Structures are given as structure tokens and as C-alpha cells.
Amino acid sequence: MPIPWRKLYFVFVALALFFIGAALDNTVIDLLIMLFFAGYAIAKPKNSLLILFTYFPIRPFLLEFNPALKGIGDIIIFALLFRVLLMYRKDLKKLFQFYWFEYAFFGFLIVGAVSAYLTGVSLTAIIFQIRGFLLFYLVFYIARRLHITKEDINKFILTTLIMTFLICIHGMVEKLSLRGVFLPQSWQDMPLSATNRIRIYGMTGNPNVLAYYLSFSIIIIMYFRNRFTGKWLWLTYISLACLFGVWSLTYSRGTWIAFALALAIYVVVARKWNFLKPLLISLAAGVILIAVPVSIGTSIVENTDFGKEKKEKQSQYDDSEGSFKDRLGSTIDKETREQSSQSGRIWIVSKGFEIYLDHPIIGTGFATFGDGATLSYDSPIYDDYGIEREFFSDNQYIQIITQTGAVGVILFAIFLLNMLYHIWKKRNETLLGPVLLAVLLAAYAAGMVYNIWEGDSFTIFYFAMLGYLLNMRPEHEYDL
Template sequence: MNISIKQLGFVPAALLILLAAMMLDNLIVSLAVIATFVIYSYFQEKNALILLFVYFPIRPFLVEFNPTLKLVGDAVIFVLLVKTVMKYRHDLRSLVKFQWFELAFFAFCFIGAVSALVSGVSITALVLQLRSFLLFYLVYYVVKRMDITKQDIARFLWATMILAVVICLHGLVEKLSLRGWLLPPTWENMPLSAINRIRIYGLIGNPNLLAYYLSFAFILTLFLRSYLQGKMVWVANIALVLYMGVWFLTYSRGTWLAFAVGLLIYIALTRHWRILRTTIVTLAAGIIFIGVPANMLASTIEASDFGQTQRSTQKQYDERDGGFTDRMRETFNDDAVEGSKRAGRLYIIKKGWTIFQDNPVIGTGFATFGDSATLNAGSPIYEDYNIEREFYSDNQYIQVIVQTGIFGVIVFAVFLLNMLYLLWNRRSELKIATVLLAVLLGSYVAGLVYNIWENDSFTLFYFAILAYVINQTRHVQSARKLAAAAE
């Protein structure tokens, strides 16, 4: 899967344009940049699709400097959707042909929207939440109807590896500068608890999202490496070690667990023990050559005058010092459990169950309990249930239960299980189908500790790869039918 530098030239060009617009922070310039991406997307839809995987992982960083740039990705997806509709306008059946999981997903969104309106959620908040669920489904819708070639896959894999390396290098700068360099001022001065100050947040602005992104980058770079030869194999190996070193420094326990579950399921399905060995060796190398030295250097820097000054703001609400062992110990100790019962995940589950009992049929609706919209717009039910702060539920299942009730739970289960069924039936036809099957099962675990289906780092990659699997297996099945007919 070697390609020329010229074929990837649009990636650094797009990054430079975005960075220039970010630094200028001028409305006219920003609108001109958005218009440029829109026009480019219309004429180069496959390149535009790849650019989504370049833009969204750094979007939080960009919009901290220039909020107008948050429209770039949405505009590109809208153009790709319009082009898809135009392409198939004479074949309407293909535009409205959906899998059962898609229909279940539509039903889930409908139930959440109707219930939200009944609960008094504002239209703005509802639209925000529907966007968070549906935006990357639209990527699935587009990719499923695209003709994807091996060259397209190669460019996608290379673009992913390049950006992941950039994100990792930036993350190490963040770590060693104690969040003092190359970050927006709001991030530099953000107070953090002792067990969060040690984590790398990255350009994504969240260690858990960064860990999910690097998990996908790791999987995709393994695929890329299998097609490389000579010195390029070592380039991929170095990238993999870099990923896992930074992945370790996110200290994202939920992602580690989900990744381990997915990996073990993949090994159980395929008996590809070499992948297990590669993962363990790469992780060990990442910890030894990246993680441990970075922690040691950061500790030395923290003891300096610069380090003390930098940490003073971050310790505003928590004067303690923390490390890896503290974060791991915090997972199970009695104080952490009691704290979780008072204001953490256990409190959210308990409070959510109380709300569900009062609204069991279709729930309280989107933008009412611990989703991304409530963080921005609040919730009309919090006062009724003495909830005094905005929070993220960090549990997809309790959120679904509260917001969509019994009906929502049923259709959401159909959504999850039908995807599992489709991938299971395609596992022998396409190698990536088995990988995605393991990823999906890992996401079931991740849903216990994250709002995984609102996670851009997960849904962008997952839906795009799912669309590719369904697209390609359809071609494989058609070819088999033609071959059988010829015989």
C-alpha cells in the first residue's frame, strides 16, 4: 500500500489552512476557509472524506482558538451527503434501503426527540443532541454508497498514521511542559485533580477520547504495516510504539479495559496469536521507551521553578500530588467508592434509576440527563430531582434508560445486536469485519463507563469502517453469485 507523497499532499495542505485560520481568528477568513472546504469536498469527495479523519481529532483544539472553525466538519459532511443524494437520485431505492440497525437507530432518535419535547427541552438543545448521535451515522450513509478502492484505503491509512504521530508528539510536549506549551490558555490554566494532572489530554482535549483515537490508530496502522515492505515497516513500528506510549500516559482505565476485551475476543475468534504478541511487545516498548522516561522527565521538570509555577494554577482545587499508582488505587479504594456514591458514577446510576421509575415508557428525552447537550444547555428536569450540577453520565446505558425509557431500550438493543449479527455473518468474507466485531463487543463494555455513542473518536471511525465492511461484502457476495451462475 505504498503511495506517492503527491497523493497525500492535500492532508498537510488542509492542516496548514486550518492552523492559519485558527491563529488569525478572523470571521471573514474563517468563512472563506469553510467555503474552501465545501468547494473542495464537492469536487474531491474521497479526499474530503479522509480529511474528516484529520479534522475531527483536532477540532477541540482548533475551536478553542477560533470557534467558527467548528462548522468545517459539519459542512463537509453535508456536502458529501448532498453529492450522494444527487448521485443516486435516479435510484431512489438505494437511497432509502436501510439495515435493521439503521431503522432501530432512527426509532431511538425519534423516541428521544419526542420525549424531549414533552419534557420541555429547547429546540436548540435537542438539535445539539441529535447532531451528536446522527452526524457520524451520516458518514456511514455516505461511505456505504461510495466506490472505495485500495488506493483510497491506502491514503486513509497513511493519513491516519501521520496525524496520530503528530497528536502523539504534541501530547508529549504537553506532558513535559506540564500543560504549559502549545495549548489554548483555557486548557493551560484549567484546574485538575491530582490523578488527572498526570494524564495526557492531547489535541482532542480529553484523555479518554485520546485513548480511543489511538486505539483505532493502532489497529489501522497494524493493517497498513501488513502491506508495507523494507524500511517502511520500521516507520510503522516506531509509530506503533509511539501510540502505545502515549496511550499508556492517558491512564484511561475504561479504554484499557475495552481494548483488552476486544483484543481477547479477536484472538478467540481468529486464533491469531501473533497479534497478541505484537500488541504486548509494542505496549511494553511504548511504556519502557516513552511512558517511563516521560514520567521521569515530567517529575524532574515539576520540581523546577517553572514546574511549581505551572502546577500552582492546576492545583487550585486539589493540592495533592498524584501518580500512576494513585490513579490505579483510586479505582477500587473505599474513599473512591464512597465519593462515587455521593457525586460520581454510582450516584448518577442511582439518580438515573429514580428518574426512570417516574418516566418508564419513553423516558425524559434527549438533552435531559448527562449527555453532551445538557453540558451546554442544562436540563429542564434537574431542579425537580435536586441535581445541582451539570454532569456527563459516563454510562451509555443509564443515559438510554433515563432518556428513552422501555421503548428506547428495546430499539437501542436492536441497534446494537443487529450490528453484531451483520458483522458475525461477514467475519469470514472480510478480515476487517472480525476486527470490527471485536471492537463492537469491546464498545459494549466501554458503554458501562463512557457515553460511547456520543464519542466522536469512536463513532467516526466505527461507522466509516462498518460502512466499508457492508459495502465490500456486498461486492463479494455479488461476485460469488455471478460465479455460481456461470457454472
């Protein structure tokens, strides 16, 4: 790797500050950390953009210790935006050059906000939800306007490797300790069903989020692997094996399907399959050398006094045994289908269409049905429709249909399809084109089971890579 480790000082400084802030939970220290990151973003914008890839994957973990750290990402992004505005202050035209998908996205946000206001949603809740959608679009806006060099790309690769090792090692410790070590107490005491106790949640706090974060890490390492030679090449494959081991232990069925779909799309579009051999070897190595030993080790720990005590605490919700077979079998068994129709995904979709039929034009607005804001703020429509619990829709499309109606659906469709059009145009110019094409089409499918466009770990990678693609120069190309 043609870059000395000392040039990654900012990654280690950022991680140190994150963990110091989480451990001390002191208002003055929190303020100083925020001011440091704001100032550093203005002084070193490209390094600060990379710091976002160290912060957001572990943000849920940090916030369990110190909720005041939740503003770090926002501060860095808005400081970067300020720096970009300064950079282009003498060329304002470039600040207002937008693609059609950007205009559609702005329109979608306006419709959701106006509809929410008319429904009676508080201004705070509306801003909260707009922030969830807008923040990572700003990463695209910023990345598209920065001058990215080969050195910046190398820093990005190594930053991804560092965070991947950190998150994977933590995940294996979590699994082997039965969620008893290096986790917030609230996570240690969380009651889990049998099929969820076998899963690694990681520092993301969610096995599905962890799975698609690791999926992006796999894509990045594979795409840039030809940058590695000699001992660095071994680091690549060790990283991939470690990744696949933890990735398989998330038991994230939806992510596995989306990843396989993206893989198939890439092969068809790029007409390249030479990467399949090292990828499959890494997958097999990860399962055999990481996943299986960790699972066996976990079974041994479960039979100790410590393990029996932990299992008793965690099985308050369900004291049955869980296994890989049970996890996959629960996808289609009769009991799962009945639960889904009564309170799960089928019920959510059915209830969403019921609300949509009463508000077909612009919907009920943001912060009214199954989005991030409804988990923090009361929805004004839940009582009217007999909804007695907070929930994530786990389906991006029913959320958009319900909250923004026909107008929002059209605008969001333009947003998705116009991005696809611009990526498609790049498919023969750079291999990153087919990669992102596959990622976007897989995201279309993932949107049926996740709120994918609200997920930090997906959107920060996707929008940063899209901004880089649309700002890419020939000298940046690498072979996959």
C-alpha cells in the first residue's frame, strides 16, 4: 500500500476522542470534542470526510454510553458543507448544479414536510425526519465537489480496513462472551428471542445494519484489492475471511439475498467473474476458520456457570433454543406468517395502505408512520388507526406511500431511477459504475424489508461512492 500509516493519524485520534467522550460523559469535554471536529473539518475536509466512516458505524455503541456524542456526525458534515461553500464562493454556479434526482429528492422532502405540518406533526419531529434523509445526501453533495486524489483513496481503503477489524473483533468477543463483555449494560441485559440470541449485533447494535455495513466493506476491499501487493495482499484476504466470518454470524437473511443479487447483477453488467474465485475462497475461509470455531466456542461458554446465568437473563422473552436452522426456518413457517399478519411486516403493509387510501395525494407526512421520528415522537395518527405501539416499517416503500402519497411516490421514483440512469451511463467508463449499479438495484430489493434509505451504514457508503463516481477522473480507475 503506497501510503505510510502515519498519514492515518486522524483515524486513531478520532477513535481515541470517541471513546474518551463515551467513557467520561462530561459536558465540557463533549463540547471541546465537538469544537475540535468542527475546526478539523474546515481545515482538513477530506480527512474529516473519512472520519465519518469511523463514527457512524459505531455511533449506536457510543451513544449508549454518552448520548451527547450524537451530534458529532452532524457537526462534521455541516462544517464540511461550510468549507465547500467557501471553496466555491467565487464560482457559485457549481454550487447549484444539480441532477434531476437531486431536484426530485428536494421535492420529496418538501412534500413530506408540508404533509406532516398539515397533519399536525410537531416542527421538531419534522426536522428530525428530514435530517434522517438529508444528512447523507449532503455527503454526496460534498464528495462530488472535493478533489479526490489517489492518496485519499488509499486512506479510504485503510480506514475501512481499520474499522472492519475493530468491529469484527468486537463482534466475535460479543458472541463468545454471550453479550457479556465490552457492551453497554442496556445491551447486555436486552432480552432476545432464541433466533436472535445466536446473532452478532456488533457495535452497530443491529445485526441487519452490521451485515450491510460489512457488505460494503467487502465490496470496497474487493474493488480496490489490486492496490495491495506482497504482505498487503495477505492483509486483504485475512480481512475478507474475518469479514465473512462475522457477516455469516449476523444471520441477516435479507442482506444475504441482496448481496447475492448485487453479485449477480455485477457479473451480468460488467461481464467479469475473475473475482469470484478469491471471493468464494474468502467466504469459505471465513465460515470454516471464523464462524464455526466461534460458534463452537460459544456453545462451550454457554455450558459454564457464567453462560447459564447469561442465557437465563437474555431468554426472558423466549427460553427455547436457537440455531441457524431455526433462523432460516422461521422465514416461512406458519407461526411466523401468522405473527407477521397480526403485528409484523404484513400487518404494517396492510395498515399503511389503509392509511394511504384516506390520504392518497400527499399522504400523512413525515413522522407519522414507521419512520425514525415515530420512535422518538408521538405520531398524531396512531390513535385514529388503532396503532398501539412504536415500530419501524421495515419496508421503505410502504413508509413512503403512506407518508407522502402519490406525489411523494412519483418524486421518490424519479430520485431512484434517475440515479440509476446516471450510474448506467458510467458503466463502460469505470468499473465502479457496474459496482454501484449492482448496489443500487440490490438496495431497491432491500427496501422491501429494511428502511434502507434511513440507514446510516448504507447511505454514508452509497452517497460517498456515488459522489466520487460522478466526480471521477480516469487516473482514479482500478481493476476489479
